[in-house]
Amino acid sequence: MREQLVVDRIRCDGHGLCAELLPEVIALDDWGYPIIKSGSIAPALLEHARQAVDACPVLALKLALVTAM
Amino acid sequence: MARLLSGPPLTAGAESYGAHQQRFGALPAAAARSLIGRLEASHLIGRGGAGFPVGRKWRAVADRANGKAVVLANGAEGEPLSLKDRTVMAARPHLVIDGAVLAADAVGADDIIFYVGAEHRAAEAAMRYALAERAADLRGRARVVQAPRGYVAGEESAAVHFINAGDPRPTTTPPRPFERGVGGRPTLVQNVESLAAAALVARGDDAGTSLITLSGAVRRAGVREIALDATLAEVAASAGGLARPVQAVLLGGYFGGWVDITDLWARPLAPASLRARGHAFGCGVLSFLAEDSCGVEATARIMGYLASQSARQCGPCLFGLGAIDAACRRLAARSAQPDDLKRITRWGGELAGRGACKHPDGATGLLRSALGVFADDYAAHQRGRCVRGAPAAGRPGALAQAVA
Numbered sequence: 001m002r003e004q005l006v007v008d009r010i011r012c013d014g015h016g017l018c019a020e021l022l023p024e025v026i027a028l029d030d031w032g033y034p035i036i037k038s039g040s041i042a043p044a045l046l047e048h049a050r051q052a053v054d055a056c057p058v059l060a061l062k063l064a065l066v067t068a069m
Numbered sequence: 070m071a072r073l074l075s076g077p078p079l080t081a082g083a084e085s086y087g088a089h090q091q092r093f094g095a096l097p098a099a100a101a102r103s104l105i106g107r108l109e110a111s112h113l114i115g116r117g118g119a120g121f122p123v124g125r126k127w128r129a130v131a132d133r134a135n136g137k138a139v140v141l142a143n144g145a146e147g148e149p150l151s152l153k154d155r156t157v158m159a160a161r162p163h164l165v166i167d168g169a170v171l172a173a174d175a176v177g178a179d180d181i182i183f184y185v186g187a188e189h190r191a192a193e194a195a196m197r198y199a200l201a202e203r204a205a206d207l208r209g210r211a212r213v214v215q216a217p218r219g220y221v222a223g224e225e226s227a228a229v230h231f232i233n234a235g236d237p238r239p240t241t242t243p244p245r246p247f248e249r250g251v252g253g254r255p256t257l258v259q260n261v262e263s264l265a266a267a268a269l270v271a272r273g274d275d276a277g278t279s280l281i282t283l284s285g286a287v288r289r290a291g292v293r294e295i296a297l298d299a300t301l302a303e304v305a306a307s308a309g310g311l312a313r314p315v316q317a318v319l320l321g322g323y324f325g326g327w328v329d330i331t332d333l334w335a336r337p338l339a340p341a342s343l344r345a346r347g348h349a350f351g352c353g354v355l356s357f358l359a360e361d362s363c364g365v366e367a368t369a370r371i372m373g374y375l376a377s378q379s380a381r382q383c384g385p386c387l388f389g390l391g392a393i394d395a396a397c398r399r400l401a402a403r404s405a406q407p408d409d410l411k412r413i414t415r416w417g418g419e420l421a422g423r424g425a426c427k428h429p430d431g432a433t434g435l436l437r438s439a440l441g442v443f444a445d446d447y448a449a450h451q452r453g454r455c456v457r458g459a460p461a462a463g464r465p466g467a468l469a470q471a472v473a
C-alpha cells in the first residue's frame with residue numbers, strides 16, 4: 001500500500017502532537033505547524049502514523065492514497 | 070486569422086452580438102463534440118495563472134459530468150497588475166460567451182456562471198448586456214455572479230465556495246471543483262480568456278496568440294495581444310520600447326516570478342520555451358523594473374500585499390507569509406535583523422504545498438525568484454545598504470511606477 005500523511009490545513013491548529021509521535025516523518029515549522037516529509041510512509045512506521053492520526057485533537061491528519069488529476 | 074482582439078478597436082467598447090456574428094458566423098455548435106480533442110491537439114493552456122492544459126481539464130469534467138456539470142467562467146481577475154480579463158470581457162463578451170457555451174456543450178453542463186470581479190464595472194455591464202442579447206438562445210442557462218474583491222477570491226475552490234455558500238475562502242481539497250463543485254456537481258473552472266481562446270480553436274484557429282498586460286518601465290503600458298512566438302524584445306518594441314533601462318521583468322504577475330532581463334530579452338514567450346528555462350507565462354503580466362529601481366523594495370511591496378490577502382485559515386499561510394512580509398519590509402528599509410535574509414530564504418522553501426490553496430506556493434515562488442535575481446541587492450540590504458541609485462526613502466518605488 002502507498003499511503004501518505006495529509007494535513008487538512010484549514011483544520012490544523014498547530015498543536016504539534018503529531019510531530020512528537022512521528023518525528024521520523026513530521027517536523028514542525030517556526031510556528032508549530034507540521035511539515036510532512038514527502039513520499040509514502042515506510043511500512044515500519046505505519047503503526048506510528050496511525051497513532052499520530054488518532055492523536056490529532058482536531059482530526060486534521062489523515063492517511064490517504066493520494067491521487068492526482 | 071481571427072484573433073482574440075481583432076475587430077473593432079478596444080476604445081469602441083463591447084462588440085454587439087450582430088457584429089460578432091458577422092465576423093465569426095454562427096456558433097459552430099456541432100464543433101463541440103470534437104472540440105475536446107482539438108483543444109488537446111492545440112496545446113492551449115489555461116490563462117488564469119496555473120497553466121493547466123485546457124483540453125485535459127475539459128475531458129476530466131466530461132468524464133464525470135452526466136450532463137449535469139457546471140461551467141464557471143473565471144473573470145475575477147484579482148491580480149493587481151493584470152487587466153486583460155476585464156478587457157476581453159468588456160470588449161469581446163460574445164467570444165467569452167461562445168467559449169463558455171461550447172464548453173458546456175462539450176463537457177455536458179446545463180449551468181454557466183460568469184464570475185466577474187465586483188470592481189470590473191465595464192466588464193460586468195458588457196457581460197450582462199451580451200447575455201441579454203442572446204437570451205433566446207441561452208434559455209436561462211447562464212448568469213453573472215459578482216466576485217468579491219480580493220486576491221484569493223479568484224482561486225477556484227474559493228469561487229465555488231462563494232457561489233455555494235457566500236464565503237469566498239478556499240476549501241480543503243480534494244474534492245477539487247472538477248470532482249465536486251457548484252451545487253456539488255462537477256465544475257469546469259476556466260479563465261475567461263481561456264474560454265475565448267477555445268472559441269477561436271473551435272473555428273479553426275491555432276491558439277497561437279495570448280493577451281498580456283504590460284506595465285512598469287515601458288512606453289505604452291496596457292493590454293495587447295501577442296503572437297506566442299514573439300520575443301520579449303519584440304513585445305517591448307510593439308509597446309513603443311522601454312521607457313528606461315530595465316534590469317528585470319515580473320513575469321506572470323504576483324503568482325509568477327522575477328526574471329533577469331538578459332535571460333528573457335531575446336527569447337520567445339511561448340509557454341514551452343519559458344518552461345524549459347524554469348519560468349512560467351502565468352496570466353500574461355509583464356512588468357518591467359527599471360535599472361535604478363530597487364528589486365528588494367518592489368518585492369517587499371508585493372509580499373506585503375500577498376500576506377494581506379491570505380484568507381487566514383491555514384497556519385503556514387497566515388504566519389509564514391506574515392513573517393516573510395515583516396522581514397522583507399525590514400530588509401527593504403535597510404534595518405534588517407541579523408538573520409532576516411537567512412530566514413526568508415528558509416521560509417521561502419518551507420511554505421509551498423502547505424496551505425489549502427496555492428496562495429503560499431505563489432507567494433514563496435515569487436520570493437524565491439527575487440532572492441535569485443536580486444541576490445546582490447538582498448546581500449547589500451542585509452548589511453544596511455542599497456546599491457541602487459538614490460536613497461530608498463526619497464524615491465518612488467518601482468511598483469508604484471508599475472501601477473501608475
Ligand SMILES: Cc1cc2nc3c(=O)[nH]c(=O)nc-3n(C[C@H](O)[C@H](O)[C@H](O)COP(=O)(O)O)c2cc1C
Binds near residue numbers: 116222
Ligand atoms: C490565490 C489564487 C488566486 C487566483 N485568482 C484567479 C483569478 O482571479 N482569475 C483566474 O482566472 N484564475 C485565478 N486563479 C487560478 C484558478 O484557481 C484556476 O486555476 C483558473 O481559474 C483556471 O482557469 P484556467 O485553467 O483557464 O487558467 C487563482 C489561483 C490562486 C491560487
Ligand code: SF4
Binds near residue numbers: 017055
Ligand atoms: S496534531 Fe493535528 S492539529 Fe496538531 S499539528 Fe498535527 S495535524 Fe495539526
Ligand code: SF4
Binds near residue numbers: 221239386427
Ligand atoms: S493557503 Fe492561505 S489563502 Fe489559501 S486557504 Fe489557506 S489561508 Fe487561505
